[in-house]
Amino acid sequence: MTKVIDVMNAMEEIAPKSLAFEGDRIGLQIGSPNSDANRVMVTLDVLESVVDEAIENEIDLIIAHHPFIFKPFQAINWDSEKGRITKKLMTHNISLFVAHTNLDIARGGVNDLLMEKLGLTDTDVLVKTxxxxxxxxxxxxxxxxxxxxxxxxxxxxxxxxxxxxxxxxxxxxxxxxxxxxxxxxxxxxxxxxxxxxxxxxxxxxxxxxxxxxxxxxxxxxxxxxxxxxxxxxxxxxxAYGLGRIAKLSEPMQLQELAQLVKKAYDVPNLRFVGKEDKRIRTVAVIGGDGNKYIAKAKQMGADVLITGDVYFHTAHDALGMGLAMIDPGHHIEQVMKVGLQQKLKKKMPAVQFSISEHKTEPFTFLTND
Missing domain, CATH: 3.30.70.120 (Alpha-Beta Plaits)
Structure with a gap:
């Protein structure tokens, strides 16, 4: 019988804890290392609907990218979403493990997977940690x-x-x-x-x-x-670090690259900053929120930074320094679900690994038909 600790050891090889940012809430958040882990589900976020999915599929362990417990609980109120989630996980003996910034930084982690979706594999680290x-x-x-x-x-x-x-x-x-x-x-x-x-x-x-x-x-x-x-x-x-940077095999215009990003990341909509015909040769990517790294991207020679949650004033600052930006949203980090599942399957073929089918994108996009 596979135990949670066995999966934790496999995750340590894939995304070592030592790579995580200081203070990041990673590791086993709910459960016991000695609990069974024969059915494991990988998810981006831990929402109540995701936990219900895990219960329905008799999952033993959930591996998430975004921490469920980020700030210490002051109370566990069963009338709140986090309280209900905690109760359901414990009632159904489901353990919860989180790999966050360590999975962002790790070789083959979130940022490498995002680059691979764009067809870019010869990459360098953007922000060395x-x-x-x-x-x-x-x-x-x-x-x-x-x-x-x-x-x-x-x-x-x-x-x-x-x-x-x-x-x-x-x-x-x-x-x-x-x-x-x-x-x-x-x-x-x-x-x-x-x-x-x-x-x-x-x-x-x-x-x-x-x-x-x-x-x-x-x-x-x-x-x-x-x-x-x-x-x-x-x-x-x-070197290990956050984000990746690489050169396109052939330059393309910003609008053309934005269309490629939209298709590669399977998003219904996105926004970009910069002139549509801006010539793009060097591309930087940071999964999640990369607002504070625009200066670093420019310093490293990037023509465009692809990241989520771009702020209004950050967009102005990027324009001022001649850096284009493409914002396909934070949810593109869902690429880690399939990528991590495949890595774990290779390491532990006897374990049943699945990915959460529930979409955790909180935004609905209004588009013209």
Whole structure:
């Protein structure tokens, strides 16, 4: 039986908590890590209608992008929507987990998914929030198991440099050891000094997968006790941050790009800021509300910033600095539902993952027929 903690561990690999903004309300908000999680539903928002949908489908765990509990409750009143939601979740033993800004920032998260919808995959981070720490992992292994250890590195996600995998540096040497009482050596016998031809294998490991890499290496290593060292590196790894920026393969006019955004994000309407014939080559995207990042988008060379909830005065400021804006709404972040469901299915094929079919867009658009 899959437990909530198992899904939480999978989510930590997809969107590590360390990426989240300080003070963001993420993680398990209702329920127990030890509760069952055989049926999991992914949603953008936690509304009462979404919870009713979860109850109808006998869901064990809801994974949401927008936090249900953002400000501390002063009371749980069953006559209020949040009170009713809380009661329903607890009555039906449904746990609730939230991945918010960590899912925005993570590789393959909300902003990458939004860029992919536009056909843009060669992207850079728009607003850098942190850089990945790198370590050098050194393991001593007999020559007979060199390939097994190298594959263990790769399976964990270590040893990747640019577009190259299985990157290691190997030095030949002689390892010595004398088994003591109680030892069960792979090579040698008790109280006799052994000399074994070994490799010292070095590889590069990002901090987030360091422990996982060591554990997989131990499983592949033949020795009862694996000898290894870990060295922090001054070289910084990949940058993480909010939003993405990329160049179009061919420039297009602002109005043409707005039509592409409308179709790609499947929105009934949108608004844009700037002249219709403005030439667009570099596109920046921030899911949700990206109003405060217009200066950063301009600094990074963006011709247009695609984001939701654009304020009136922000639009004027953007015009003044020569930055176009396209506002398809906050709800475009719903792209995370299918994207996250697919990632989780690959990691946990035995779990039944579904997406909420209930639309949580609060706005109704009046259009001319």
């Amino acid at each position: 942190t850089e990945e720490k790198l370590y050098k992992l050194v393991i001593h292994v007999p020559k007979t198991h060199e390939n097994e250890i190298r594959q263990a590195f790769a399976d964990a996600g270590a040893g990747f440099i640019g577009n190259y995998s299985h990157c290691t540096f190997n030095l030949e040497g002689i390892g010595t050891f004398k088994p003591q009482d109680g030892a069960n050596p792979y090579i040698g016998s008790g109280d006799e000094l052994e000399r074994v031809e070994e490799y010292r294998m070095d590889t590069i490991v990002p901090e987030g997968i360091l422990n996982q890499t060591i554990e997989l290496a131990k499983q592949a290593h033949p020795y009862e006790e694996m000898a290894y060292d870990v060295y922090p590196l001054q070289v910084q790894g990949e």
